Structure formats: C-alpha cells, structure tokens
Amino acid sequence: MSRIGKAPIEIPAGVTVKIDGNKVTVKGPKGELSQEIHSDIEVKVEDNHIIVTRPTDDREHRAQHGLYRALIHNMVVGVSTGYRKEMELVGVGYRATSQGQVLELALGFSHAIFIKLPPEVKVEAKTERNKNPLIILESDDKQLLGQVCAKIRSLRKPEPYKGKGIKFVGEIIRRKSGKSAGAK
Secondary structure, three states, X not given: OOOHHHOOEEOOOOOEEEEEOOEEEEEEOOEEEEEEOOOOOEEEEEOOEEEEEOOOOOHHHHHHHHHHHHHHHXXXXXXXXXXXXXXXXXXXXXXXXXEOOEEXXXXXXXXXXXEEOOOOOEEEEEOOOOOOOEEEEEEOOHHHHHHHHHHXXXXXXXXXXXXXXXXXXXXOOOOOOOOOOOOO
16 A cells, blocks of 8 residues: 555645644645545644644555545645646647636637636636647646646547547657558
C-alpha cells in the first residue's frame, strides 16, 4: 500500500491553514479552499507542516489517510501557485474564442458550442497563424479544473485515425493505420 499519507505537507509563505473540527480551510494569495475531512482522520499543524494521521491500520483508514493528505496538498499548492492546463484543438476549421467566462468552440458541427465556465476558472483562447488553437485554463482548485477540462475534451475526443479533436498539449494520441494499410 502507498505511504503517501505519512508525508508531511509543507506550508509555503503567505498560506494560512485553519482547522475547525473536521473542516480544513486553506487561504493563500490565489484564493481560499476548504475541504470536509472524515471524522476518523486527524489533521494537525505543527511548525509550518500539516500532518495527517489515522487511528488504525484498517484498509478503509489507510485509503482515507492517503486521500485526504493528497486533497489537502492539492489545496495548499492551488492557493499558493495555482494549476494550469493547456488544451489544443486539432482539426481544419476548429476555433476557440473566449469572452469573459464564456468559451465559444467551433468543432466542425453545424453550430457553435458555448460553455459557461465557473467563476473560479480563468480561461484564455489563443489562435496563432499556422498553429493549432489553444485553450488555457487556470484555477486554484485542481479538481474543478480537471472536471472542466474533461467536459471540454468530451465535446470532441481525439480520434486515432487522423488525430483530430481536443487534446492536452503534450498528449500523445496512439494512431491507427486505416483500412488501406492492411489490404494486401
């Protein structure tokens, strides 16, 4: 089993952690996040580190120990440095524009798709000549950012034959040869 739960979480400068019963609130320069913790898991702040402990070595307690340690770590990183995801639109005529919290996508359908993003997520759409359009998403909440990216990607997943669709920058799409390749 993983021993990730035993690792202490270092609190960077400018970040404050408040523990109120079974609710952990982390505040920093990028924002404020809070998380409910299971009543069995204990969270303490000791000399600029957050320590998460479990009462027993039960399977359930071990799983929750690692889970809540990872969630708190994600909150601390989020409010101090934030998270950023870049998505690339691969395909002829695929476009993205953003106006405030509304993202407009042209993905080869008969109509444009408008997505209203949560206020915690900042969006920017870049289009450069002879390059694929980019969507840049930033947030302090890793979980929310991942959900938004998954929703955008689900509108047009990358397909294996031509590689067209919405993919993350740096993601490698496994390509298949078409039917003409094995016709001999």
